[in-house]
């Protein structure tokens with residue numbers, strides 16, 4: 001515990017406030033909504049990765065029964081985007097990925113819209129596609145966006161390179177890597193790969209939009225960030241903010257995929273064309289995979305130099321992102337991964353180049369962990385490879401390099417006593433898995449005779465929110481006649497448990513029972529106060545700070561009224577158990593209920609008025625990163641952690657069984673024990689999906705081949721580790737609410753690294769590519785068998801560094 | 810087949826030639842009679858005709874379990890059942906589980922054990938679990954894992970769901 005504070009609600013395992021609605025099926029998702037007169041939208045999508053639209057014939061579709069609107073890209077003079085305004089609402093001249101929407105139709109029913117879509121005739125001229133971002137960097141590569149120079153983008157933060165496929169190049173420059181590499185006793189190189197994957201929220205993207213007279217717009221959407229939807233919508237159409245009303249009810253999962261803006265502009269345009277009838281657009285699961293954003297792929301490579309004693313003195317890293325056809329969040333993913341791009345280690349000399357590259361694939365966006373799962377897969381495997389080169393135990397090698405108080409990060413931030421303790425996380429997971437060093441080849445050979453082999457591995461992680469410097473939250477606490485409170489926020493709780501944590505903070509601060517606080521499960525830009533976005537593990541942190549401020553404001557209002565009635569100065573009033581009283585004469589008191597709508601004296605005179613507490617919080621002291629060196633202060637808070645894994649590999653099938661997965665995170669302070677555990681387990685299992693199962697597969701022509709659950713598997717109840725444990729370190733975050741820091745994304749990060757390292761321990765084989773599915777592992781085993789047969793017994797040749805070296809990385 | 814010879818398969822149920830049937834089904838203990846086109850799934854029938862939106866569509870093709878309901882007591886993917894197949898059947902959806910505002914043991918356990926996050930899988934998950942508990946009141950961990958293995962949840966990582974179901978199984982044991 002960070003302080004011996006006695007909290008009544010903070011830290012307790014209070015169950016979700018919305019539990020009853022969700023277990024009775026009464027929680028209303030956009031998925032469940034219908035409005036009077038509502039039409040249904042469907043889209044015709046590109047069958048090519050890159051193709052020119054020669055002609056579109058919609059004449060038959062327009063005549064199809066029930067059709068009310070047909071839209072093609074050419075009639076839409078708009079572009080949309082969050083950091084880079086690069087996306088057409090429907091493809092115009094060229095479709096840039098397989099699955100890109102080209103024509104949209106609104107009709108009386110989904111079936112009628114689908115039937116009309118089938119009648120659209122499009123003549124295509126296939127064009128050469130960029131399918132590998134490393135090839136996309138070549139000067140000879142076709143340009144995914146020849147008009148890149150003309151796009152607007154967030155200046156001072158991103159650096160698109162017109163005339164190339166690079167939408168952003170983030171540089172980190174600390175010290176002198178060349179000199180340090182020359183001095184290093186050991187230098188090693190390694191390359192890694194993460195495929196694109198999907199969020200797979202169980203509720204697919206869906207929204208309803210209605211264009212009303214006087215350029216008024218109503219939107220109901222399954223989205224993470226109502227105000228960002230509104231802001232980007234306003235920028236896209238030039239409609240003033242106050243005319244656009246965005247409602248977000250219950251949301252069936254997001255994980256980053258519903259951040260920013262997605263279907264809302266198209267639904268609005270269909271509504272407008274259909275004379276203002278509301279239009280609902282819901283993605284089928286296949287469309288969710290193929291047309292909606294993904295997590296972009298990554299090619300990473302590292303050159304690392306260390307002293308004989310095992311201190312890393314130089315790191316050169318290159319990240320090449322397979323960003324897909326539009327920048328969306330991808331540019332910021334590339335940016336965020338670079339300032340975390342050396343791992344939680346102190347490295348005096350570090351150069352990172354993070355290149356976000358347009359390709360002709362479905363575009364990437366934010367996904368839980370935001371570039372970190374991807375980058376840390378390579379970083380943490382690279383640490384184990386380095387330890388081996390140095391003849392060091394991988395845990396010990398990490399001990400010698402982790403960030404400790406006084407260290408400077410690669411962007412020049414100083415780590416303090418209060419930043420968090422990655423070293424303690426490391427020790428905890430090592431202990432939990434019974435870490436006893438890497439096995440020798442003899443030990444492995446012995447184990448292999450049994451057909452199943454075991455191995456252990458650890459991996460560290462860190463992440464800070466990736467968010468603009470001006471990110472802010474607000475909260476309102478609105479008292480009701482009976483003294484209960486409505487907590488209004490535009491943070492969206494799409495499962496994380498944020499609303500329960502906010503209610504706990506409100507109850508704690510207002511000194512009242514949590515049962516008397518309710519958080520309405522609908523955010524509405526016209527009714528709930530501003531919040532930037534619900535992303536980046538910042539919601540509970542910044543939201544609680546805003547709620548704490550709002551509660552203090554409300555109590556001040558209560559005390560001001562009470563001070564007149566009780567004839568005591570405000571400073572001498574105390575609030576407890578829904579009562580305000582004079583500190584030294586507790587019998588002089590008023591219940592909140594007597595005050596919160598205004599106090600009435602016996603003769604009828606009344607004072608005060610409805611109490612509405614108002615609070616806000618803005619991230620403090622953040623700076624833009626220097627465009628040339630990456631130096632600056634990007635982080636609200638760093639959350640550190642570690643995973644330790646023990647696995648068993650079936651040598652005949654290549655299948656991995658996770659026997660034990662221990663996770664330690666320095667969360668600063670627990671806000672809600674139950675939802676913290678839920679976030680950790682849920683995140684770890686999602687991380688296992690990335691580690692073992694998930695990847696997009698494309699045909700050589702760039703068609704997505706596995707847009708469904710038959711071929712794209714996510715973990716089921718049968719895929720859980722035999723044992724999982726969660727461990728919490730509490731190093732108080734000084735500016736965090738009650739000392740807490742963000743933790744929703746972190747459990748997912750570095751799960752692949754821990755499994756990959758355990759896999760080396762088990763097999764003596766380095767794997768560089770994800771996922772570690774049975775096929776890949778089995779092939780690795782076969783390769784090792786064939787290689788060891790033609791070498792001397794006991795001499796294990798490392799497999800070639802990587803099998804991805806066809807491109808220019 | 811219904812399109813071509815509806816008269817032979819559902820006598821007297823035809824309203825429009827070859828397309829619409831009248832379906833009588835008992836839903837959560839109440840008799841309902843509604844029309845449904847031949848291709849309408851039970852999931853669509855429940856959601857669009859009866860406005861019971863607790864069952865969700867997560868995939869529409871029998872791969873996620875979000876649409877799970879009990880058809881004559883058996884857990885089925887409502888997206889794979891045609892509405893006409895449910896004619897004369899009894900269906901239970903999540904909306905009918907709580908009685909007079911009183912949550913079932915299982916519903917309460919889901920809340921208390923943190924088995925719910927976004928809630929989109931919850932209706933289906935609850936009904937798969939309920940059907941298990943009704944046929945096997947004291948399931949072991951393996952049986953629970955098996956029973957919900959067709960219900961995808963992207964949020965929770967399943968552990969708290971398994972714990973909630975297990976707790977109900979054990980509770981029943983105590984209650985004897």
Ligand code: FES
Pocket residue numbers: 865866867868869870871872873874875876877886887888889
């Ligand atoms: S919606 Fe029925 S199984 Fe997915």
Ligand code: FES
Pocket residue numbers: 202252253495924925926927928929930931961962963964965
């Ligand atoms: S709680 Fe979100 S999918 Fe299960």
